[in-house]
Structures are given as structure tokens and as C-alpha cells.
Amino acid sequence: MDELIKKAAADLAAARNVVALTGAGISTESGIPPFRGKGGLWERFDPMEIAHIDAFMRDPARVWNLLVKEMKTIVDSASPNDGHKGLARLEARGILKTIITQNIDGLHQAAGNTDVIEFHGNFAWQRCMDCSRKYQTSQVDISEVPPRCSCGGILRPDAVFFGEIIPPEAMRRSRQAAADCDLMLVVGTSAVVQPAALMPVFAKEAGAKIVEINPEKTPLTGQISDYLIRGNAGEVMNRILQQLEK
Numbered sequence: 212m213d214e215l216i217k218k219a220a221a222d223l224a225a226a227r228n229v230v231a232l233t234g235a236g237i238s239t240e241s242g243i244p245p246f247r248g249k250g251g252l253w254e255r256f257d258p259m260e261i262a263h264i265d266a267f268m269r270d271p272a273r274v275w276n277l278l279v280k281e282m283k284t285i286v287d288s289a290s291p292n293d294g295h296k297g298l299a300r301l302e303a304r305g306i307l308k309t310i311i312t313q314n315i316d317g318l319h320q321a322a323g324n325t326d327v328i329e330f331h332g333n334f335a336w337q338r339c340m341d342c343s344r345k346y347q348t349s350q351v352d353i354s355e356v357p358p359r360c361s362c363g364g365i366l367r368p369d370a371v372f373f374g375e376i377i378p379p380e381a382m383r384r385s386r387q388a389a390a391d392c393d394l395m396l397v398v399g400t401s402a403v404v405q406p407a408a409l410m411p412v413f414a415k416e417a418g419a420k421i422v423e424i425n426p427e428k429t430p431l432t433g434q435i436s437d438y439l440i441r442g443n444a445g446e447v448m449n450r451i452l453q454q455l456e457k
């Protein structure tokens with residue numbers, strides 16, 4: 212691992228435009244469970260039964276009771292960990308330009324990153340399905356579900372359900388960031404959900420170096436990524452920053 216930490220620090224120092232793609236793995240050290248693998252949310256629920264727009268349309272109260280309420284409790288009490296803070300420090304050093312995140316927890320912004328593309332939306336807001344008015348999730352009264360807008364419409368998370376498209380502006384900006392970067396850090400994603408998992412492919416095609424940080428291999432490992440640093444994001448980011456500061 213030491214050699215790869217030194218290599219990553221050298222590659223980051225030499226890079227001109229660094230972009231990061233992040234997934235649920237970077238937030239596990241903040242107490243937010245991942246989706247897949249041991250202890251993942253999809254071990255307990257079938258994602259097509261609970262996180263697909265058709266499931267929400269069929270029975271919004273069920274999705275609110277089983278998924279949204281629980282996520283609200285977890286996300287409301289979570290705070291950034293050393294993985295998030297490490298990316299914020301890379302931005303503060305002028306190395307990291309943009310984060311493309313699949314996460315809906317807002318922890319990158321809470322850590323201090325200023326250019327965060329929320330590829331799957333953000334859970335901090337609920338949106339009315341009739342008039343599109345937005346409400347801060349922390350202000351929504353969930354004693355009765357589904358909660359309603361003042362117009363009477365049902366409120367839904369301002370996040371992307373399976374079966375929905377990626378917000379067009381997020382898609383456009385992410386493709387651009389991937390095409391323009393010369394190094395992409397891929398942190399804490401299983402890289403199995405499209406089209407987010409295509410971003411490292413676009414970056415690679417444009418000549419960028421791809422560096423993965425993950426305790427496990429992914430479909431990118433050995434195919435698209437130049438190397439994988441096997442470890443938890445918090446520890447690995449701390450060690451890379453230490454090396455950069457040397």
C-alpha cells in the first residue's frame with residue numbers, strides 16, 4: 212500500500228485537472244450503509260420493489276415508511292468523515308476541481324467541497340409531484356405519510372429513483388468533467404450502476420489516469436483503472452494528504 216500511496220500523491224501533484232467520482236462507500240465511515248455487499252440496503256430490500264419510480268407511484272406511503280423515513284433519520288444525523296474531508300483538502304490545495312457523486316447525503320458540501328455534481332439528486336430536499344415546489348427534508352412533517360404539499364400534491368425525495376433519467380444538467384456537466392480531467396479518483400463505488408459507472412470510461416478514453424480507492428475490486432479494476440488502492444477512503448485519503456504535505 213505504501214508504494215501506491217506515494218504513487219497516488221505523485222500523480223495528484225503532477226495532475227492539471229483532477230475530478231473525483233464517489234459512491235456510497237465514502238459515506239460508510241459516517242454511519243450510512245452502502246447499497247450492495249455485506250450490510251447493504253439491498254440485502255434487506257429489493258431495489259426494484261422499493262427504490263423504483265413505479266414502486267413509488269404504486270404505493271408512496273409504503274416507500275415512505277420503509278425507505279424514506281429510515282434514510283431521513285440516517286442522513287439527518289450523519290457528518291463528513293476523513294474521506295470527505297480529504298477530498299475537501301485536495302480542493303483547498305487547488306488539486307481537485309470537481310466531484311461527481313452518486314450519493315444523496317450532501318456530505319461533500321458539508322466537508323467544504325464547492326463543485327459537487329449530484330448525479331442522483333439530493334435527499335436534503337423533497338419535491339411536490341404536482342407543482343414541483345421544494346421543501347427541506349428536515350422541515351417536512353413525516354407523522355403522516357406520504358407528506359403533502361400545500362397544493363395537496365404528494366412529496367417525493369428530490370433524488371433519482373431507478374427507472375428515472377439522470378438530471379440533464381448533471382449528466383452534461385459530468386460528461387464534460389470526465390472528458391476534461393487528466394486524473395479521476397474513483398472512491399467508494401461498486402461501479403455497477405449506469406450511467407455513473409461510465410464516467411471513468413469516458414475519462415480513460417480522453418487519456419486520463421484512473422485511480423480507484425476501495426477495499427474491494429470492482430469491474431473497473433484492471434480494465435479501466437490504472438491502479439486500485441485497497442483500503443477505506445478515510446485512511447487512504449489521510450495517508451495521501453500526509454504524503455502530499457511531505
Ligand code: APR
Pocket residue numbers: 233234235236237239240245246247248251258313314331398399400401402403404424425426427429442443444445
Ligand atoms: N471506503 C471506500 N470504499 C468502500 C468503503 C470505505 N470505507 N466501504 C465500502 N466501500 C466500497 C465497497 O467495496 C463497494 O465497492 O464502496 C462500494 C459501495 O458500493 P454500492 O453500495 O454499490 O454503492 P454505489 O456504487 O454508490 O451504488 C451506486 O446504486 O443503489 C444505487 O442509487 C444508488 O447511488 C447508488 C448506486
